[in-house]
Amino acid sequence: MWKLFQIEVYKIFRKPRTYLAFAIITGFIFLIQLGLLVNGKEFLGFMLGTVNDMMEFNAKDILNGYWVCFAILNLLLIHVPILVALVAGDIVSGEAAMGTLRLMAIKPVSRAAIILAKFFASAVYVFLLLLWIAFISLFVSLLVFGSNNLMVAKVDDLRIIETGDILWRYCCAFGFAFIAMMVVAALALLLSTVSKNSIGPIVATVGIVILCTLISEMEIPLYQKYIRPYLFTSYMLGWKGFFYINYNEDNETIRGSIENLPAILKSIGALLAYIVLFVTASVMIFKRKDILS
Amino acid sequence: MPEILRVQHLTKKFSEFVAVDDLSFTVNKGDVYGFLGQNGAGKSTTIRMLLSLITPTSGSINIFGEELAAKRSTILRQVGAIIEKPDLYLYLSAYENLSIFARMSGITVTKKILMDQLEMVGLAERAGSKVETFSQGMKQRLGIAVALVHNPGLIILDEPTNGLDPQGIADMRNLILHLSREGGKTIVVSSHLLSEIEIIANRILIIDKGKKVAEGEATALLDPSKTIVKITTADDGYATGQLQASAWANNLRQEKGIVLLMHKDDIPSVVAFLIERRVQVLAVTPQHSLENYFLSLTNQTGHVEAFSN
Numbered sequence: 310m311w312k313l314f315q316i317e318v319y320k321i322f323r324k325p326r327t328y329l330a331f332a333i334i335t336g337f338i339f340l341i342q343l344g345l346l347v348n349g350k351e352f353l354g355f356m357l358g359t360v361n362d363m364m365e366f367n368a369k370d371i372l373n374g375y376w377v378c379f380a381i382l383n384l385l386l387i388h389v390p391i392l393v394a395l396v397a398g399d400i401v402s403g404e405a406a407m408g409t410l411r412l413m414a415i416k417p418v419s420r421a422a423i424i425l426a427k428f429f430a431s432a433v434y435v436f437l438l439l440l441w442i443a444f445i446s447l448f449v450s451l452l453v454f455g456s457n458n459l460m461v462a463k464v465d466d467l468r469i470i471e472t473g474d475i476l477w478r479y480c481c482a483f484g485f486a487f488i489a490m491m492v493v494a495a496l497a498l499l500l501s502t503v504s505k506n507s508i509g510p511i512v513a514t515v516g517i518v519i520l521c522t523l524i525s526e527m528e529i530p531l532y533q534k535y536i537r538p539y540l541f542t543s544y545m546l547g548w549k550g551f552f553y554i555n556y557n558e559d560n561e562t563i564r565g566s567i568e569n570l571p572a573i574l575k576s577i578g579a580l581l582a583y584i585v586l587f588v589t590a591s592v593m594i595f596k597r598k599d600i601l602s
Numbered sequence: 603m604p605e606i607l608r609v610q611h612l613t614k615k616f617s618e619f620v621a622v623d624d625l626s627f628t629v630n631k632g633d634v635y636g637f638l639g640q641n642g643a644g645k646s647t648t649i650r651m652l653l654s655l656i657t658p659t660s661g662s663i664n665i666f667g668e669e670l671a672a673k674r675s676t677i678l679r680q681v682g683a684i685i686e687k688p689d690l691y692l693y694l695s696a697y698e699n700l701s702i703f704a705r706m707s708g709i710t711v712t713k714k715i716l717m718d719q720l721e722m723v724g725l726a727e728r729a730g731s732k733v734e735t736f737s738q739g740m741k742q743r744l745g746i747a748v749a750l751v752h753n754p755g756l757i758i759l760d761e762p763t764n765g766l767d768p769q770g771i772a773d774m775r776n777l778i779l780h781l782s783r784e785g786g787k788t789i790v791v792s793s794h795l796l797s798e799i800e801i802i803a804n805r806i807l808i809i810d811k812g813k814k815v816a817e818g819e820a821t822a823l824l825d826p827s828k829t830i831v832k833i834t835t836a837d838d839g840y841a842t843g844q845l846q847a848s849a850w851a852n853n854l855r856q857e858k859g860i861v862l863l864m865h866k867d868d869i870p871s872v873v874a875f876l877i878e879r880r881v882q883v884l885a886v887t888p889q890h891s892l893e894n895y896f897l898s899l900t901n902q903t904g905h906v907e908a909f910s911n
Contacts, residue, residue, distance in 0.1 A: 312705055312706075313706070316702050316705060316706065319702075320691065320694075320702075323691075323693060323694060323698075324693060325693070407689055407691070407692070408687070408689025409689050409690065409691055411650075411653075411655050411685055411689070412685075412689055412690075412703065412748070413706065414653075414654070414655055415653040415654070415655060415678060415681070415683050415685075416678060416703065416706040416707055416708075417674075417675040417676070417677075417678040417679040417706075417707065417708050418675065418706055419674075419675065597657070599650075599655070599656040599657060600650070600655040600656070601650070601655075601656070
């Protein structure tokens with residue numbers, strides 16, 4: 310299994326397509342950073358809207374590396390699944406299309422081991438992709454925009470997190486994002502297992518994520534009550550919870566606090582359950598699959 | 603010779619379509635076993651079942667004395683294969699491809715082992731080149747290196763000369779003979795070309811529409827004096843019963859008449875045998891030699907009933 314895992318990781322990182330995702334994400338983030346560097350004040354004014362009229366904000370204080378990273382994550386974490394699907398959706402079906410899958414399947418390794426090795430190898434890819442996003446969106450932003458308190462807008466209020474209380478929240482948020490992206494990777498793996506070409510699973514994964522996200526976000530009571538709890542996308546934005554800080558009686562934020570930890574843990578549990586479900590289904594299907602191509 | 607491969611009553615259905623129908627055969631140690639049939643006859647499906655790529659609908663496959671379904675990994679450690687064309691990672695080099703599949707085969711991989719293998723197939727100088735730059739023949743040679751790198755006892759080659767130029771075909775043929783004679787390997791090789799199989803195989807199995815048509819020593823099966831004879835009687839059921847108890851039982855099949863593979867000189871004896879047993883013989887029609895029979899299948903110009911011994 311360890312040997313297979315090493316081989317799978319090696320194959321992923323020898324494919325040019327893998328680096329395409331890193332290049333796309335880098336380009337995206339640099340564009341956002343450049344835009345905020347040039348027109349950050351105007352953007353903030355637009356974002357704050359009427360709040361800006363009621364309270365006085367110093368744009369220079371708000372527009373710091375931590376805030377830029379938060380803005381980038383809000384914009385990008387919806388698009389990262391596409392890049393995850395690009396690699397994970399190809400991981401079995403790409404080999405089937407190339408014909409190497411049958412060469413693998415006649416080697417003395419179990420089919421379950423092949424699928425699990427592929428899943429864990431895609432986890433390495435997702436981890437490194439998020440690490441790269443973290444590096445350029447957080448550390449490069451801190452270098453360019455400097456560090457200060459982080460202002461987070463919620464539906465009904467604004468919360469300020471002190472500089473020394475932010476970094477661990479980002480670590481947790483990226484950890485959460487990793488689990489969320491692994492659900493997408495597991496779904497792409499499942500679709501890849503039943504497909505014979507690589508494009509189908511990639512498009513299908515992205516399509517399912519978009520559809521489920523739309524349903525999750527729709528404020529329609531019927532959907533919210535009966536469908537939303539069963540959609541994995543309903544739990545994918547739980548990373549924001551790490552930035553919702555508690556207040557004390559004096560209306561001061563409590564350092565190190567999280568407003569609703571049980572909700573975050575529930576989201577993590579639900580996402581892990583989806584991962585187990587998708588991977589188990591992939592293994593079961595692949596074990597019984599007749600490999601013709 | 604000890605038995606290396608035993609297939610019993612193997613059947614594979616894809617929905618209603620029967621790709622392989624109750625196929626049984628054995629391959630002994632040291633055999634070059636030719637697996638012959640026209641395109642779509644069920645050769646590739648059978649070979650995929652031998653390599654556990656496809657699950658049989660029914661029947662059993664026993665390799666090296668063990669049941670494939672139960673001891674898959676142990677058995678596949680000793681099996682090397684090329685399935686039709688050599689499918690390799692085009693974005694990796696020859697060396698990387700070989701290294702990946704050697705490691706998956708469960709052997710300890712050293713640079714020397716891999717380079718020796720590439721040397722054997724004449725690709726040592728291109729070890730670092732990406733496979734996407736290779737010709738079909740070079741890919742096939744690399745496929746052979748991949749199939750042989752773990753020194754398997756049984757080698758299964760499905761249409762190994764597909765897409766090769768005449769020189770490539772000759773090289774492949776020589777390699778198979780070398781592996782058999784010098785290396786003592788047991789080889790199962792499928793082809794739709796009789797001319798290809800008759801040169802290399804010592805035993806032959808012919809299948810058509812998933813069914814066994816004939817099996818036996820190549821020299822005996824391809825003996826031009828042997829012919830397929832169709833006998834029509836007033837009561838084929840009774841006549842078949844009589845023949846089943848005779849010396850011709852192994853050469854017999856009853857399907858819309860009685861069909862026998864036999865020496866031409868034996869035709870009067872068979873007729874006499876039937877008449878002695880009060881069988882009304884209506885017609886005796888020599889059909890083809892087995893070679894012509896197979897050519898008729900592959901050329902799609904004619905067809906006779908399936909034949910089995």
